[in-house]
Amino acid sequence: xxxxxxxxxxxxxxxxxxxxxxxxxxxxxxxxxxxxxxxxxxxxxxxxxxxxxxxxxxxxxxxxxxxxxxxxxxxxxxxxxxxxxxxxxxxxxxxxxxxxxxxxxxxxxxxxxxxxxxxxxxxxxxxxxxxxxxxxxxxxxxxxxxxxxxxxxxxxxxxxxxxxxxxxxxxxxxxxxxxxxxxxxxxxxxxxxxxxxxxxxxxxxxxxxxxxxxxxxxxxxxxxxxxxxxxxxxxxxxxxxxxxxxxxxxxx
Amino acid sequence: xxxxxxxxxxxxxxxxxxxxxxxxxxxxxxxxxxxxxxxxxxxxxxxxxxxxxxxxxxxxxxxxxxxxxxxxxxxxxxxxxxxxxxxxxxxxxxxxxxxxxxxxxxxxxxxxxxxxxxxxxxxxxxxxx
Numbered sequence: 001x002x003x004x005x006x007x008x009x010x011x012x013x014x015x016x017x018x019x020x021x022x023x024x025x026x027x028x029x030x031x032x033x034x035x036x037x038x039x040x041x042x043x044x045x046x047x048x049x050x051x052x053x054x055x056x057x058x059x060x061x062x063x064x065x066x067x068x069x070x071x072x073x074x075x076x077x078x079x080x081x082x083x084x085x086x087x088x089x090x091x092x093x094x095x096x097x098x099x100x101x102x103x104x105x106x107x108x109x110x111x112x113x114x115x116x117x118x119x120x121x122x123x124x125x126x127x128x129x130x131x132x133x134x135x136x137x138x139x140x141x142x143x144x145x146x147x148x149x150x151x152x153x154x155x156x157x158x159x160x161x162x163x164x165x166x167x168x169x170x171x172x173x174x175x176x177x178x179x180x181x182x183x184x185x186x187x188x189x190x191x192x193x194x195x196x197x198x199x200x201x202x203x204x205x206x207x208x209x210x211x212x213x214x215x216x217x218x219x220x221x222x223x224x225x226x227x228x229x230x231x232x233x234x235x236x237x238x239x240x241x242x243x244x245x246x247x248x249x250x251x252x
Numbered sequence: 253x254x255x256x257x258x259x260x261x262x263x264x265x266x267x268x269x270x271x272x273x274x275x276x277x278x279x280x281x282x283x284x285x286x287x288x289x290x291x292x293x294x295x296x297x298x299x300x301x302x303x304x305x306x307x308x309x310x311x312x313x314x315x316x317x318x319x320x321x322x323x324x325x326x327x328x329x330x331x332x333x334x335x336x337x338x339x340x341x342x343x344x345x346x347x348x349x350x351x352x353x354x355x356x357x358x359x360x361x362x363x364x365x366x367x368x369x370x371x372x373x374x375x376x377x378x379x380x381x
Contacts, residue, residue: 022329096332103338110339114346119354120366124343125285130373138335144284145330149322150339151286154347155315162308169305172255172264173312176295179270180313183277184320188328190282203283204377211370213293218363229303236258236304 041070060099060137063087097142106132110150125151126210130203133196140199144191165240257305264299272298273313280314281321287314 015023041053053070063085070078087093093100109131110124117124125147132143162168191199216222253266272294280287291310295301325331375381 025329092334094332094334096329097335101335106335106338107342110342111346111349114343115350115353116362116366118347118350119357119359119362121359121363122286122289122366124346125280126289127369127373128339129284130377134376141325141328141330142332142335144282145322145325145328146332146335146339147284148281148318148325149331149336150343152315152318152322153340154343155286155288155311155318158311159308159315162311167304168308168312169255169257170312171253172269172301172305173309175253175266176269176273176309176313177316179273180277180317181320183274183279184281184317185324187278187281188321188324188330190278191284191325191330192328199283200377200379204374206279206283207370207374207377210289211367211374213289214363214367214370218360218367223360226303232302233304233307239258 057083057085058137060101061085062095062098063093063100094142097138097146099137101136105135109135120214122210122214126207130200130207133200140194140196141191145188165237165244167237167240255301255305262301262305264301269295269299277317277321281317281324284321284325287317 041055043051043053045051055068065082065084067080067082069080087100090103091100092103110128113124113128113131117127128147129140129143132138132147133140159168194202217226253264253269255262255264273291276287276290276294280290288310291314292303292306295306295310296303322331
């Protein structure tokens with residue numbers, strides 16, 4: 001498979017074959033699946049052989065100097081046309097995502113989604129991923145790969161808080177956890193194999209399933225059951241806290 | 253497998269639990285979300301465990317999933333440091349602000365708004381409008 005490396009403005013230092021392949025795969029996977037994200041020319045050929053090429057520079061193009069050369073064949077080339085793309089704060093260029101963004105946008109979006117996510121009792125990923133994809137020209141692989149470590153922190157603190165009050169069954173959690181490691185090993189590979197439109201399609205159905213689940217949780221029958229469960233949960237939490245405190249007291 | 257929790261014992265079909273965990277992990281790591289809202293109903297309804305057992309243990313299982321998936325995504329070069337640096341503090345701030353708001357709103361209302369929001373997003377993703 002052939003691809004152009006270093007097309008985003010900044011010259012890359014020479015790489016060995018493995019790194020070369022990795023970098024080119026990155027481009028092929030994410031960029032070339034959406035052709036409008038590569039600089040493409042609209043060529044208009046006149047009857048007398050002259051032609052006009054129009055290039056639309058997309059928003060979020062990497063900063064730097066660009067030389068564009070029109071080539072008819074190996075020998076006939078035009079003079080290069082040079083332009084420079086400057087970006088300034090709060091616009092930042094994300095090298096792996098291959099686009100520049102106003103950093104305030106994702107910041108406030110994440111903030112709003114995180115707050116709403118905690119309130120509705122579902123992690124922000126469900127809302128954050130599709131919103132990021134809709135609002136910004138980001139590849140779906142980058143969105144999935146960057147949102148996952150963002151939620152990892154809140155999950156770890158959650159596990160820590162629950163473990164402090166002895167509210168985790170380690171046998172159950174670890175057994176299911178190990179089987180989940182297997183799934184998590186395969187999943188990211190599959191992200192690479194699908195296109196943005198396939199990602200969006202499946203995600204749409206996932207969200208419909210989630211909406212159905214949440215709707216079910218607002219039904220009277222569920223609320224009645226949940227009330228009982230929550231009461232037991234609160235009782236257990238109280239006991240757990242007491243147990244933890246007496247233990248602490250015993251040590252000191 | 254027998255699960256013992258605070259003096260109570262529960263029977264769990266371990267094969268079913270692992271299969272379900274694997275499928276949820278596969279989908280959630282593929283699409284990059286936490287998976288908690290699928291994991292806790294799965295453990296509560298299909299495995300038949302009470303909620304107070306589910307909350308902590310499902311979170312532990314999911315943390316394994318998120319951790320592994322994060323590493324794998326990083327290996328494939330699908331991690332953008334800058335985007336992470338922007339989103340991470342916002343996510344932490346959200347975690348501090350949310351409990352302040354939670355006292356003032358009814359969870360039922362939030363859930364209903366969430367259902368509407370999810371459906372709007374879903375139809376948009378499916379290209380219906």
